[in-house]
Amino acid sequence: MAAGFVDxxxxxxxxxxxxxxxxxxxxxxxxxxxxxxxxAGYRPLREALLEEQRTADGNPAAERSLTPEQVIVTSGSNxxxxxxxxxxxxxxxxxxxxxxxxxxYLGVMKNLQVRAISVACDDYGLMPDAxxxxxGRIAGRGxxxxxxxxxxxxxxxxxxxxTLSADRRAELVAIAKRWSQRRxxxxxxxxxxxxxxxxxxxxxxxxxxxxEGDTVIVTQTFSKSFxxxxxxxxxxxxxxxxxxxxxxxxxxxxxxPNLNQHLMYRVIxxxxxxxxxxxxxxxxxxxxxxxxxxxxxxxxxxxxxxxLKPAGGLYVWLTVASDIDAGFQGTLFDTALAAGxxxxxxxxxxxxxxEPIARNTMRLSYGVQSPxxxxxxxRLLAGAIRQVRMTGTDSPYQRL
Amino acid sequence: MAAGFVDxxxxxxxxxxxxxxxxxxxxxxxxxxxxxxxxAGYRPLREALLEEQRTADGNPAAERSLTPEQVIVTSGSNxxxxxxxxxxxxxxxxxxxxxxxxxxYLGVMKNLQVRAISVACDDYGLMPDAxxxxxGRIAGRGxxxxxxxxxxxxxxxxxxxxTLSADRRAELVAIAKRWSQRRxxxxxxxxxxxxxxxxxxxxxxxxxxxxEGDTVIVTQTFSKSFxxxxxxxxxxxxxxxxxxxxxxxxxxxxxxPNLNQHLMYRVIxxxxxxxxxxxxxxxxxxxxxxxxxxxxxxxxxxxxxxxLKPAGGLYVWLTVASDIDAGFQGTLFDTALAAGxxxxxxxxxxxxxxEPIARNTMRLSYGVQSPxxxxxxxRLLAGAIRQVRMTGTDSPYQRL
Numbered sequence: 164m165a166a167g168f169v170d171x172x173x174x175x176x177x178x179x180x181x182x183x184x185x186x187x188x189x190x191x192x193x194x195x196x197x198x199x200x201x202x203a204g205y206r207p208l209r210e211a212l213l214e215e216q217r218t219a220d221g222n223p224a225a226e227r228s229l230t231p232e233q234v235i236v237t238s239g240s241n242x243x244x245x246x247x248x249x250x251x252x253x254x255x256x257x258x259x260x261x262x263x264x265x266x267x268y269l270g271v272m273k274n275l276q277v278r279a280i281s282v283a284c285d286d287y288g289l290m291p292d293a294x295x296x297x298x299g300r301i302a303g304r305g306x307x308x309x310x311x312x313x314x315x316x317x318x319x320x321x322x323x324x325x326t327l328s329a330d331r332r333a334e335l336v337a338i339a340k341r342w343s344q345r346r347x348x349x350x351x352x353x354x355x356x357x358x359x360x361x362x363x364x365x366x367x368x369x370x371x372x373x374x375e376g377d378t379v380i381v382t383q384t385f386s387k388s389f390x391x392x393x394x395x396x397x398x399x400x401x402x403x404x405x406x407x408x409x410x411x412x413x414x415x416x417x418x419x420p421n422l423n424q425h426l427m428y429r430v431i432x433x434x435x436x437x438x439x440x441x442x443x444x445x446x447x448x449x450x451x452x453x454x455x456x457x458x459x460x461x462x463x464x465x466x467x468x469x470x471l472k473p474a475g476g477l478y479v480w481l482t483v484a485s486d487i488d489a490g491f492q493g494t495l496f497d498t499a500l501a502a503g504x505x506x507x508x509x510x511x512x513x514x515x516x517x518e519p520i521a522r523n524t525m526r527l528s529y530g531v532q533s534p535x536x537x538x539x540x541x542r543l544l545a546g547a548i549r550q551v552r553m554t555g556t557d558s559p560y561q562r563l
Numbered sequence: 564m565a566a567g568f569v570d571x572x573x574x575x576x577x578x579x580x581x582x583x584x585x586x587x588x589x590x591x592x593x594x595x596x597x598x599x600x601x602x603a604g605y606r607p608l609r610e611a612l613l614e615e616q617r618t619a620d621g622n623p624a625a626e627r628s629l630t631p632e633q634v635i636v637t638s639g640s641n642x643x644x645x646x647x648x649x650x651x652x653x654x655x656x657x658x659x660x661x662x663x664x665x666x667x668y669l670g671v672m673k674n675l676q677v678r679a680i681s682v683a684c685d686d687y688g689l690m691p692d693a694x695x696x697x698x699g700r701i702a703g704r705g706x707x708x709x710x711x712x713x714x715x716x717x718x719x720x721x722x723x724x725x726t727l728s729a730d731r732r733a734e735l736v737a738i739a740k741r742w743s744q745r746r747x748x749x750x751x752x753x754x755x756x757x758x759x760x761x762x763x764x765x766x767x768x769x770x771x772x773x774x775e776g777d778t779v780i781v782t783q784t785f786s787k788s789f790x791x792x793x794x795x796x797x798x799x800x801x802x803x804x805x806x807x808x809x810x811x812x813x814x815x816x817x818x819x820p821n822l823n824q825h826l827m828y829r830v831i832x833x834x835x836x837x838x839x840x841x842x843x844x845x846x847x848x849x850x851x852x853x854x855x856x857x858x859x860x861x862x863x864x865x866x867x868x869x870x871l872k873p874a875g876g877l878y879v880w881l882t883v884a885s886d887i888d889a890g891f892q893g894t895l896f897d898t899a900l901a902a903g904x905x906x907x908x909x910x911x912x913x914x915x916x917x918e919p920i921a922r923n924t925m926r927l928s929y930g931v932q933s934p935x936x937x938x939x940x941x942r943l944l945a946g947a948i949r950q951v952r953m954t955g956t957d958s959p960y961q962r963l
Binding site: 168171172174175176180190194196197198199200238239241242270271274386393394413415419420423 | 580
C-alpha cells in the first residue's frame with residue numbers, strides 16, 4: 164500500500180483508442196501530432212483546459228482576465244512543479260508548505276537548495292494563523308525577501324487527503340498578497356487530485372480568489388483522473404511567468420510531447436474524459452470504503468491508532484502511538500514488511516525546518532490494490548502494529 | 564529555411580497507427596502503457612535500443628560490458644542533454660565544443676552558468692590538435708579541473724552537417740581519457756542525425772572507441788529519424804551516471820511518457836522504424852540535391868560565397884563574403900526577410916569563448932520545404948546577397 168499508482172483495470176484504453184483513431188483518420192491533424200509542437204503547448208488543448216477551469220471555478224471576476232496564453236502544458240504536473248522551482252527559486256530561497264506535504268516536491272526543493280519550511284495544518288488544511296505566525300517569524304529574522312512561494316496541495320492532499328476549506332483559500336491568497344512587500348510571494352496550488360472526489364461538493368481553486376491574477380499558480384494533471392502513461396499536465400500561471408517558463412522549457416525539451424497533447428484534446432472534446440472521471444470515482448470510492456471499513460475492523464482497539472477519513476484522493480493517513488517509530492529505520496516498517504505489507508513512512512513528507520516531524524505516521528494508498536487485497540493489507544498491518552506494541556524489540560530483519 | 568523541423572508529409576502516421584492498434588489489442592500491454600512507467604524507461608525498449616547500437620557500431624570489445632541498465636529514455640534527446648548538464652555541471656565548469664555547434668545546447672549551458680569554449684573544426688569535424696591545444700591552454704591557466712565534457716554532434720552536425728571522421732573519433736576519446744587527470748572529462752556525443760545519411764557508409768559512434776565504457780555518453784532521438792511529436796530520445800551512459808541521472812529525472816517527471824515508449828518499442832520490433840528511415844533518406848536526399856543544385860545555379864558567381872555539401876542531416880552551411888554581417892543585426896537578414904526568405908544566422912552557433920564568431924555565416928534548412936520552395940528560397944537569398952553587396956547600405960526594414 165505504498166505506491167501512489169492508479170488502478171490498472173480502470174485505465175482508459177478504449178478512450179485513448181477512440182481518440183487515436185479519430186486523430187489518425189484526419190491526416191492533417193495526425194501529421195501535426197507527429198511534428199514538433201509549440202513550447203507552451205497545443206493551443207486548442209490550452210483553450211479547452213482554461214474553459215474547464217473557468218467552468219469548475221465559476222468566479223467571473225477572477226477569471227475575466229485569464230487567457231489561453233497563461234496556460235502551459237507539461238509532461239505531467241510534476242515537470243511543471245520542477246520547471247517553476249527551477250525558474251523562480253534561487254538557492255537559499257524559502258518555500259512554505261504544509262506539515263506534512265508532497266514528498267517528491269520536498270526533494271525538488273532540496274535539490275535546488277531551496278529551504279522548505281513547514282506550517283501546521285489540521286483537518287481543513289494549512290492553518291492561516293500558523294502561516295501568519297511563520298511569516299512573522301521569518302520577517303523578524305529579516306528573511307522575508309527570501310520567501311518566494313506558499314506550496315499547497317489543495318484537494319485531497321498527498322499524503323493526508325485533506326482538502327483546504329474554501330474560507331482558508333481566500334485567507335491564504337490574501338495573506339500571500341499582504342506579505343508580498345518588496346517581492347511577490349506566489350501561492351503554488353497543486354490541484355492534482357481535484358477530480359478524485361467521492362463525497363461532498365467541489366470547491367473553487369485558490370485561483371478563483373486571486374482577482375488580480377498575479378499571485379496564484381495552479382498546476383493540474385491527467386495522471387490521476389485519466390492516465391499517468393499519457394503524461395500530460397498543465398498549469399495556469401500569472402502572465403509575467405509565461406515568458407521565463409517557456410524560455411526554460413524551450414531549453415529543456417521544446418514543449419510536452421505533441422502526440423499526447425493532441426490525444427488529450429480529442430479525449431476532452433469527446434466528453435470521454437468526464438465519463439472516465441465518473442467511472443474512477445466509483446472504483447476508488449469502493450476501495451476507500453474497503454480501506455476505512457478494514458481500519459474500523461482491525462485497528463479500532465489498538466491504543467494510539469487513529470486515521471483520517473478522506474472524502475477523495477488516493478490515501479489514508481494513519482497515526483500510531485507516539486512512541487512507535489513508523490519510519491524506515493524503525494521496527495514497525497520491517498515488521499510490516501515481513502508480514503507482507505508496505506507503506507510510505509510519514510517522515511518523508513515533512514520539511515526539515517518548521518513543524519516537528521511526526522515519525523509515528525504513515526501514508527496508505529488504496530489506488531492500486533483490489534478491495535480484497537486492501538482488507539488483507541490492513542489486517543496484516545494491524546498484526547504488525549500489535550506485534551511492535553507487545554515486543555517493542557528492535558527488528559531482526561535486514562534493512563531494505 | 565530557418566526551422567529545424569522535419570518534413571511534414573513523410574511523418575509516419577500509418578506506422579504509429581499500426582503500433583497503437585497492436586498495443587490496444589493487447590489489453591494488458593495497453594493498460595501498462597497508460598500506467599506510470601519506471602524512471603529509466605521501458606525495459607524492452609531499452610534492450611532494443613542497446614541492441615540497435617551494438618549492431619550499428621559492431622565493436623564487440625567496446626560493447627561487451629554494456630547493459631540495458633546503462634540506457635535511459637527521455638522526452639527527446641534534448642531533455643537528456645539538459646538532464647546531463649543539470650546533473651554533471653556546476654556553475655563555472657567548462658565544456659569544450661565545436662565552432663560552430665548546436666545553439667540550443669549553448670543556451671542550456673549559458674543558463675547553468677557553464678562556460679562553453681569552442682574549438683576549431685574543418686570538413687572532418689572537430690580538430691584533435693586544436694582540442695589538445697585548447698586543453699593545454701586551460702591547464703596552463705590552472706583550470707583543467709573545471710573541464711567536465713567535450714560536446715560533439717558526431718553525425719551531420721547542427722549547424723554544418725559535417726561528420727566527425729572515424730580516426731578523429733578514436734583520437735577524441737583518447738584525448739579525453741588522457742586529460743582526465745584528477746577529474747573525468749566526458750565525451751558527450753550527440754548522435755541525433757546519425758540515421759539521416761544520404762551518401763557513403765555509416766561510421767561507428769564514439770562509444771565504440773571507449774573500451775572501458777567510462778568516458779563516452781551517447782544521446783540519440785527518434786525526432787529526426789521517425790517523429791518529433793512522439794518525443795522519445797535516449798542515451799547510453801557510463802554506469803556510474805545512471806544513479807544520479809535517474810534521481811534527478813525522478814525529481815522532474817518520473818520518467819518519459821510510458822505510452823510513447825510502448826509505441827516506439829512496437830514500431831522498432833515491427834521493422835517499420837527502419838523502413839521509415841529508408842523513406843526519409845529518399846525524401847531528404849531529393850531536398851538536399853535541390854538545395855545544392857540551386858546553390859550552384861544562383862550563388863556560384865557571387866564573390867565570397869561558398870557552402871558545404873552535406874552527405875546527410877538537414878542543413879547546408881553557407882558562408883558569404885567576410886565583410887557581410889549575416890546576423891540578426893545585419894543588413895542581409897532584413898534584406899532576405901523582405902525578399903521572403905529566412906535563415907538561422909550562424910552567429911548563434913558560436914560559444915562566446917574560444918574561436919572567433921564567424922558572422923558571415925548562415926544555416927539553411929531543407930527539412931520542411933518542398934524542392935520547389937527550396938529552389939525559390941535560394942534564388943531569393945541570392946538576390947538578397949547581391950543587393951547587399953551592391954548597396955552596402957543599412958537596412959530600411961524594422962528589426963523582427
